Amino acid sequence: MFFKKKSKLPDTVNSAVGIETVMSQIKNFVQRHFALPDETLFNVALHKRIITVSLPFPCEKDAEQLASQLCDTIALPSDLTCKFVSNIPMFATKQPLVRNVKNIVAVSSGKGGVGKSATAVNLALALSKLGARVGVLDADIYGPSVPLMLGTTNKSPDTEDNKTMQPIYAHKLVSNSIGYLVDNEHASIWRGPMASKALQQLINETEWPLLDYLIVDMPPGTGDIQLTMAQQIPLTAAVVVTTPQDIALADAGKGIAMYEKLSIPVLGLIENMSYFECPNCATQSPIFSTDGASKLAKRYHLPVLAEVPIDMHIRQNADNGKSLFDDKNCVGLQNIYLQAARQMSINMANNVALSDVAKAANVGIDITRLD
Incomplete structure (x- = not known):
């Protein structure tokens, strides 16, 4: 422009x-x-x-x-x-980078039911709307929901060499998920090592196109499998999702502590179900308490990227596999997610060091343009 x-x-x-x-x-x-x-x-x-x-x-x-x-x-x-x-650069990670993927951001939560998957998908859609090339990896091995939210439940990855998979394209995003490979009616009854191996295959055996960001929808919790996954994926940074209740905040704090222990930067918090806004009078009612994420953010010196209200349009678009950003009735919600994505990407530039590849070039930021 x-x-x-x-x-x-x-x-x-x-x-x-x-x-x-x-x-x-x-x-x-x-x-x-x-x-x-x-x-x-x-x-x-x-x-x-x-x-x-x-x-x-x-x-x-x-x-x-x-x-x-x-x-x-x-x-x-x-x-x-x-x-x-x-000109989005590659930022530093502790593990070797995935081919064609500049930056990997984990979206995680200390417990289930706080809207982590919906946040991961809408954050990816927002980054794409801002102009980035974005992919989504559904790492929630036991409860994959990204295919449903992207409207791709009946699709499965193609392969050209019987060794690697082509990701699924929808809403200007590419994605891969265990949900594309396992029958939806069957439960994934896997022990930790099996789940970790499956995740490694998903991320390393997918022929990702050139991506500025790969958003990873992590499994909920902070147990052994989450710790192993966080150590095996070359994460650039993480975003933690919570709701305002004390019980959710306590678990979200554990998630932040896990990333701190692994020296993975947390770019901020996203608070779901912050309030319900009456469609008739616009009165905001904090059904699940108030200022929960703000208090947690203050404790850990982190920014709050967004306070997302309870809104049926989030559920409707996710259940129907449609993009929130194609819904003309969701301008307010779109702006909330756009601001969260915008601030997350700026925080990455402010708080994460450039990768060794970019540093070694010593000729300016253009070296990180892989295309």
Whole structure:
């Protein structure tokens, strides 16, 4: 998205000193606006009077707004235009990266029933809406629900070499799940090592296309299988889902502690069922208590990415395998998930180190553009 605005400066900036001043002002704006720790995370380049700002998080949906904010802060010469693009890097992990996958984010919960799977799917849809290339791995071996939520229950992965699987495509996302491979009517009665091996096969034997983010819907809980999975998957970071009740918060705290023990950054909390908003009078009723996630976030020095209300549209779209972002009645909910996805990706850039591949290149952020 290009943006051009009249200014009080001369119509043209021809001198190298003038261009350098404008570029420096833009860098300062970006660094302050997003609180980025250093300039190596983004790039500002000039080519044929077009200034391109490459950001380390998805920004296509916000490109025009960002350009407008920039021009409200900096008086660009009239012969220059500015555009914002995404160039999402690979951030550091403790395990070798999965082929074609830049970053893996676990969406987890301390207990079941808090809306973890719905959050994982809607967060993935929101990232895609912002402009990222996104996949979903359903790691909930015992209760896979991603196929239902994506409307792909009757599909199964194809294989071209009898060794690897092609992921399932729906709603501009790719996904894989044990639910595509096991009959839905059969219970998955597996011991921990079997479940862990199945997960490793799902993630490593899937022919993922180039992805900026792979969202992993983790099994609920913090037992041995969750710990093993978290250690075996090259996780970049995690998001913890909870509801406002004390019992859910206690278990969510255990999940945060597990990731801290594994030195996996937690990018924030998402509180589901925060309140019910009356459709007639817009009165908000906190059915399951108030400020639960805020208190937990304060204790662990984490941000709250979103407070998601109780809303039948979340359930309806998930049950019908439809995207919440195709529902014209869900603009408010869409904005909540978009803001959560936006802040999650910015927090990753602010709090997670670049991978060794990006560091070793030492030629700027473009090295992390795998495509």
